[in-house]
Amino acid sequence: MLEREIYCVLPVSLLQIDEGWLEMASPSELEETTAQCQEFALFVHDEFSRQERIVKGAAGRSYIRRWLDVARALVEIKAKADDGVAIRLLGIASLRGRRTEYVIDAQEQVERYVSRHLAAADGCGRRAPEFMLMVGNSVVGFRATITSAGGVSVWAAQANVALPDDEIVEALFVARAYPYTDVQQMRALDLARRGESVNAVVPDAVMAPELLRPDPDCGWDLLSPSTEFTEGQPRVLLEAALKERNLFCIQGPPGTGKTTLIVEMIRQHLIKYPWARILVASQANVAVDEVLTRLASKQGPDALVRIGNPDKLSDDIKEQAINIDARHLQYQALLRGLEVPGSLMPMRDFWLEECGGSLSPDLAELLLTRHKIVGATCLGLTRRQVSLVRPFDLVIVDEAARATPGELMIPMLRGHKVVMIGDHKQLPPTVDPIFRDEEYPLAIGPADVRRMYAETLFERLFIGLPQEMKGCLLTQYRMPPVIGDIVAEMFYPEDNLKTFKDSEPLIAFKRTLQWLDTSRMVGWRAEQPRDGKSQVNRSEVDLVLGLLKAISKVSMDAHEKMDIAVITCYSAQKRELLKRVSDSRIRKRCDIAIDTVDSFQGNQADIVIYCTTRSRGSIRFINDPNRLNVALSRTKREFLLIGDATLLGRPLKDGEVNYFARLQHAIGPSGIVYAETINDAIRALLLPSLTKNL
Numbered sequence: 076m077l078e079r080e081i082y083c084v085l086p087v088s089l090l091q092i093d094e095g096w097l098e099m100a101s102p103s104e105l106e107e108t109t110a111q112c113q114e115f116a117l118f119v120h121d122e123f124s125r126q127e128r129i130v131k132g133a134a135g136r137s138y139i140r141r142w143l144d145v146a147r148a149l150v151e152i153k154a155k156a157d158d159g160v161a162i163r164l165l166g167i168a169s170l171r172g173r174r175t176e177y178v179i180d181a182q183e184q185v186e187r188y189v190s191r192h193l194a195a196a197d198g199c200g201r202r203a204p205e206f207m208l209m210v211g212n213s214v215v216g217f218r219a220t221i222t223s224a225g226g227v228s229v230w231a232a233q234a235n236v237a238l239p240d241d242e243i244v245e246a247l248f249v250a251r252a253y254p255y256t257d258v259q260q261m262r263a264l265d266l267a268r269r270g271e272s273v274n275a276v277v278p279d280a281v282m283a284p285e286l287l288r289p290d291p292d293c294g295w296d297l298l299s300p301s302t303e304f305t306e307g308q309p310r311v312l313l314e315a316a317l318k319e320r321n322l323f324c325i326q327g328p329p330g331t332g333k334t335t336l337i338v339e340m341i342r343q344h345l346i347k348y349p350w351a352r353i354l355v356a357s358q359a360n361v362a363v364d365e366v367l368t369r370l371a372s373k374q375g376p377d378a379l380v381r382i383g384n385p386d387k388l389s390d391d392i393k394e395q396a397i398n399i400d401a402r403h404l405q406y407q408a409l410l411r412g413l414e415v416p417g418s419l420m421p422m423r424d425f426w427l428e429e430c431g432g433s434l435s436p437d438l439a440e441l442l443l444t445r446h447k448i449v450g451a452t453c454l455g456l457t458r459r460q461v462s463l464v465r466p467f468d469l470v471i472v473d474e475a476a477r478a479t480p481g482e483l484m485i486p487m488l489r490g491h492k493v494v495m496i497g498d499h500k501q502l503p504p505t506v507d508p509i510f511r512d513e514e515y516p517l518a519i520g521p522a523d524v525r526r527m528y529a530e531t532l533f534e535r536l537f538i539g540l541p542q543e544m545k546g547c548l549l550t551q552y553r554m555p556p557v558i559g560d561i562v563a564e565m566f567y568p569e570d571n572l573k574t575f576k577d578s579e580p581l582i583a584f585k586r587t588l589q590w591l592d593t594s595r596m597v598g599w600r601a602e603q604p605r606d607g608k609s610q611v612n613r614s615e616v617d618l619v620l621g622l623l624k625a626i627s628k629v630s631m632d633a634h635e636k637m638d639i640a641v642i643t644c645y646s647a648q649k650r651e652l653l654k655r656v657s658d659s660r661i662r663k664r665c666d667i668a669i670d671t672v673d674s675f676q677g678n679q680a681d682i683v684i685y686c687t688t689r690s691r692g693s694i695r696f697i698n699d700p701n702r703l704n705v706a707l708s709r710t711k712r713e714f715l716l717i718g719d720a721t722l723l724g725r726p727l728k729d730g731e732v733n734y735f736a737r738l739q740h741a742i743g744p745s746g747i748v749y750a751e752t753i754n755d756a757i758r759a760l761l762l763p764s765l766t767k768n769l
Contacts, residue, residue: 309550323494361389591716642709
């Protein structure tokens with residue numbers, strides 16, 4: 076342990092204290108000296124506490140600095156622009172509010188330039204670039220408006236460069252994929268580093284969570300709690316989270332009712348503080364939508380507003396029209412139908428004109444203040460049209476272990492109180508694809524970056540915080556007992572995770588949990604596409620297609636669609652599955668989700684088919700315990716794993732744990748199915764009633 080010397084300056088009077096002085100000192104001298112001693116003791120205590128914070132906060136400061144380096148690198152790379160089109164600003168075409176539209180030359184060149192970039196972005200599925208107007212090194216305007224006639228009008232909003240009205244100005248029209256969300260993450264990390272937050276405890280927790288002290292509101296009592304929280308461990312955890320005034324972390328293993336807990340927490344908070352503003356944030360759209368959908372039935376749709384891209388919102392959110400763009404349209408309709416005295420008509424018309432265009436930050440703030448509960452993804456809060464000026468009384472961040480520190484800081488710095496809910500034993504944040512490029516952009520190595528993404532901020536906080544400021548949900552309600560018990564034993568051995576669900580009748584497979592061993596299958600081979608490092612196994616796709624066709628009969632006979640998920644670790648296999656299944660009639664009979672394991676986290680299905688795809692080579696990627704945990708815990712009724720048991724079960728190098736071998740042992744010989752052909756496999760796996768015509 077590092078030893079340090081601390082030097083203190085003492086008053087001369089304190090150095091003279093001995094037994095003789097004490098006997099001769101007057102009462103007033105004793106009183107004065109006692110006060111000096113107390114003051115000195117407080118000084119020493121405060122100084123040692125400060126030194127302790129400095130020493131223990133060093134790791135946290137280093138952690139944030141590393142992430143700031145990553146954020147800066149991402150911004151620098153993504154902000155690179157091409158040469159653009161040299162133009163001249165010939166004059167001002169129009170002025171409207173904060174917007175200045177310019178007359179330019181080289182109109183045809185600009186239009187071709189814009190069309191080329193838009194087509195390139197659309198062709199590879201990227202977001203369209205932002206077109207910027209630059210004078211010298213200064214950005215004058217963001218965005219080019221594409222008219223219905225195909226023309227381009229160049230304008231500046233809130234220009235930070237004053238342009239002369241009577242001179243021709245040389246400028247550059249350039250496409251630049253401005254990394255706005257990356258910039259916002261970088262700024263949020265910098266604010267946390269400097270300790271700037273609505274609640275100063277939040278940045279302190281990031282730096283040194285072990286030094287935090289609980290600050291409970293002992294006067295808090297649950298009022299008419301829902302059935303799930305009338306007694307037992309969920310009630311104790313809910314009460315602890317509500318009472319803590321600053322920060323609380325909750326680990327939620329798969330199927331343990333995180334959404335139910337969030338909804339009840341918000342309901343209880345609004346009972347005690349009816350005026351409170353609450354933010355529900357998450358790394359994933361599906362998590363935010365699930366919470367808001369449930370809240371709408373309890374609090375009413377008028378209490379909610381959702382920030383986000385309408386194309387990524389759930390159907391329930393769209394139907395209830397609670398997203399901010401729908402609220403904007405509702406507000407416009409309200410203004411148009413508003414009857415006002417004649418003297419106020421000009422004011423109404425002016426305000427209607429201001430609100431009649433696209434959503435502005437000022438108008439967004441006005442709309443947000445009319446609703447108690449705001450929902451958004453962490454990055455959705457950085458939307459340019461939204462300006463979150465007022466802080467929130469309560470910020471709840473779901474799926475917190477899937478977010479990077481930069482993403483988390485965006486909502487966390489806005490809250491008087493923050494509750495984080497996640498599970499660091501499921502998948503961490505996804506490494507940005509830029510760090511996989513051949514021209515690697517950072518001084519630190521790729522392995523270090525992967526470790527950074529794997530060491531989540533949620534995990535740091537959950538491990539470091541005092542016991543009174545954290546807790547874990549310990550009862551899962553999703554998976555059948557046979558699967559829930561395996562998940563608990565393999566991934567949560569120290570948490571005593573219990574299953575509270577009865578086994579249900581089989582609907583498709585002969586067993587609730589099965590592993591199809593493909594080592595004996597004829598022609599079973601995975602290939603690597605020419606354009607990447609992923610894996611494709613067309614035999615596996617043929618097998619899945621055959622299974623889905625047979626299972627879809629259940630939905631047809633029962634006159635209701637079955638909920639099925641087909642998940643894989645490889646994006647190329649996902650694309651092949653989507654192409655083949657989309658061309659069939661199966662989707663008309665079943666609700667089928669086809670996705671990667673990483674993207675399917677947070678979702679669930681009645682039946683899950685897990686395609687491991689590989690037939691040779693390294694299994695390190697798919698052997699990740701967090702990834703296998705997510706794959707195995709998505710099902711509500713039945714689970715099938717398709718994979719070569721010999722390949723997946725072999726010993727690994729350097730004593731690395733093989734989690735597939737553990738899973739094989741947990742399933743047992745009776746749960747392993749062998750076959751040589753696809754038809755044989757389908758007959759061996761499915762209930763006899765589904766394979767009569769094979």
